[in-house]
Amino acid sequence: MLTGEVRNKIDKIWSDMWAGGISNPLTVIEQLTYLMFIRSLDEKELENEKTEALMGASMPRIFPLDEEGQSMRWSKFKNKDPREIFDIVGTKVFPYIKNLNGANETAFSRYMQDAMFLIPTPQVLQKIITGLDELYEHDIKDLDMQGDLYEYMLGKLATSGQNGQFRTPKHIRDMMVRLLAPTPDDKICDPACGTAGFLISSAEYIREKYEAEMTSEQWDHFAGGMFSGFDTDRTMLRLSAMNLMLHSINQPNIDYVDSVSKQNDITSEYDIVLANPPFTGTVDAESIHDNLKTVCNTKKTELLFVALFLRILKKGGRSACIVPDGVLFGATKAHKSLRKELVENHQLQAVISMPSGVFKPYAGVSTAILIFTKTDAGGTDKVWFYDMQADGFSLDDKRSSIEANDIPDIINRFHHLDAEADRKPTEQSFLIDKSAIVENDYDLSINRYKEIVYEKVEYDAPEVILDRLDELNLSIASKMEELRGLIRE
Incomplete structure (x- = not known):
């Protein structure tokens, strides 16, 4: 589940995108998810490298091992100049992930065909990258983030109640x-x-x-x-x-x-x-x-x-x-x-x-x-x-x-x-x-x-309850007199 702090950070990223001219909430969700996916690919590649080093067996790689292929990894480009980041993501990384799984018959390729990179400026892209990095590093390392993010964003769309799209x-x-x-x-x-x-x-x-x-x-x-x-x-x-x-x-x-x-x-x-x-x-x-x-x-x-x-x-x-x-x-x-x-x-x-x-x-x-x-x-x-x-x-x-x-x-x-x-x-x-x-x-x-068992409650006899009330009234009267005596002094 997303905490209030995480929601606030996502709201900040959302605001940065809104201020940058992306006004359609669904577009915000898609663009954020693409960037999360790009970052996740690098995380998966790091795991492959660790496994390879540990076991000594070659693992399949996501990114080409040449200089250009490695430059497309999140960890390699995230700290560069905003204009360089914008160029790398828009002209290299995004086209690469659209064709990542090869032939058109794959589900990934089929539904990525009409995906578009719509982040408007280098500054907005840098803010999103910084915001997502902070979220991943400090808040959501082990969360089912893609789904949680979509669920939270869906709440902002005010359409979930009509469509019944509530993520489990x-x-x-x-x-x-x-x-x-x-x-x-x-x-x-x-x-x-x-x-x-x-x-x-x-x-x-x-x-x-x-x-x-x-x-x-x-x-x-x-x-x-x-x-x-x-x-x-x-x-x-x-x-x-x-x-x-x-x-x-x-x-x-x-x-x-x-x-x-x-x-x-x-x-x-x-x-x-x-x-x-x-x-x-x-x-x-x-x-x-x-x-x-x-x-x-x-x-x-x-x-x-x-x-x-x-x-x-x-x-x-x-x-x-x-x-x-x-x-x-x-x-x-x-x-x-x-x-x-x-x-x-x-x-x-x-x-x-x-x-x-x-x-x-x-x-x-x-x-x-x-x-x-x-x-x-x-x-x-x-x-x-x-x-x-x-x-x-x-x-x-x-x-x-x-x-x-x-x-x-x-x-x-x-x-x-x-x-x-x-x-x-x-x-x-x-x-x-x-x-x-x-x-x-x-x-x-x-x-x-389901049968509900009602516990039988035993009450005191009415005379006993009335006697108890009399005792309480006498006690209250006594305390009141005591208070009046203190006030007169």
């Missing part, structure tokens, strides 16, 4: 990945990928758990075919391509696709779907794919996306997705139809209710995580419910780090559901029989099943 906090993404536990052989998709956060979290998990034992075929799969992401915003796709490339995923399937429309015919393709699809707004009924309407005939994106996940998963494929609470208990025919589909025709495994502050300060919406497996043959026996109370951060707009955190408990309990059998609905997590869910019209709201 990294610790929530990481939790969802750990719940599904992908393997190096899986194909993973986010059909509303934004800045590719879920794909990055999946890549980090696979590296952490399997890096030492992965085969060359699995590494080839990791570098490209493993990861797919779709979005309808070319800015998002550029950010995704840059973000994935920095995580050694050079050939991901990142594509401009309206996922719930007729242009998307993908069926039974993926092992894992992780997503936080748009919550707000509706889509044009004519453009919605017909086979999604058969599951739930609606224009609401939050319902259509869950139906889409079922379609694009292979049989046996699994999904963890974030939905607004309305999906769990909505009374429309489409809401009930989708929930019935999950419970009757597939295996709904878990409903994790999250506190409304998880997406603050950008949104106060109450959400839940649905975890299910596509079976096309039912399989829902019991559904696990968990009432998350804390995620390691305060639930106000500041989102400060706190000690209370249910996430480790959620991950541990989900992977040991046998141990949940004897837990009661009065506890934080519990299992509910499918029959109870059917009886409740497929309502998946945790409040429908």
Whole structure:
């Protein structure tokens, strides 16, 4: 999460760009992200050099080893004269990163083709470089910065509430990945990928758990075919391509696709779907794919996306997705139809209710995580419910780090559901029989099943309370007389 100090520094960079004549907020975001990417490339190159020196084996290089190639590195040009920096970035570095991944068929090359370097003057560029350097050196060394920056900037655009574009906090993404536990052989998709956060979290998990034992075929799969992401915003796709490339995923399937429309015919393709699809707004009924309407005939994106996940998963494929609470208990025919589909025709495994502050300060919406497996043959026996109370951060707009955190408990309990059998609905997590869910019209709201225990409070008899009040009145009167005596003296 970005602290207030970091936000202030970003605001200062924003102001410098605004004063320099860049008045479109989206242009500000793109230009800043390009420069962050350029800096990140140099950081990655430094890591390669360290690894090479340590292991004595040659590592792939990002920048050519000749003088001109090395002059394009952030660490080499950042302290030069502003006019020289401007010339190097505008005429050498920017054209270089646009063609960094070679052939046009790569996602990176495809979405960088229409990218433009729009910093107006050497002075403005120098201020941005100095500001970003200070941020990286002192404030955000370990943050998921590209996504956090976009999230913060998006709040400035005042459009996120209409578009539903709220980036999922990294610790929530990481939790969802750990719940599904992908393997190096899986194909993973986010059909509303934004800045590719879920794909990055999946890549980090696979590296952490399997890096030492992965085969060359699995590494080839990791570098490209493993990861797919779709979005309808070319800015998002550029950010995704840059973000994935920095995580050694050079050939991901990142594509401009309206996922719930007729242009998307993908069926039974993926092992894992992780997503936080748009919550707000509706889509044009004519453009919605017909086979999604058969599951739930609606224009609401939050319902259509869950139906889409079922379609694009292979049989046996699994999904963890974030939905607004309305999906769990909505009374429309489409809401009930989708929930019935999950419970009757597939295996709904878990409903994790999250506190409304998880997406603050950008949104106060109450959400839940649905975890299910596509079976096309039912399989829902019991559904696990968990009432998350804390995620390691305060639930106000500041989102400060706190000690209370249910996430480790959620991950541990989900992977040991046998141990949940004897837990009661009065506890934080519990299992509910499918029959109870059917009886409740497929309502998946945790409040429908959670039992609240009210402690019986024993009060003193009225006579005892009245006697106590008399004693208090006498004491007050005595103290008042004492005060009057002091005043007369």
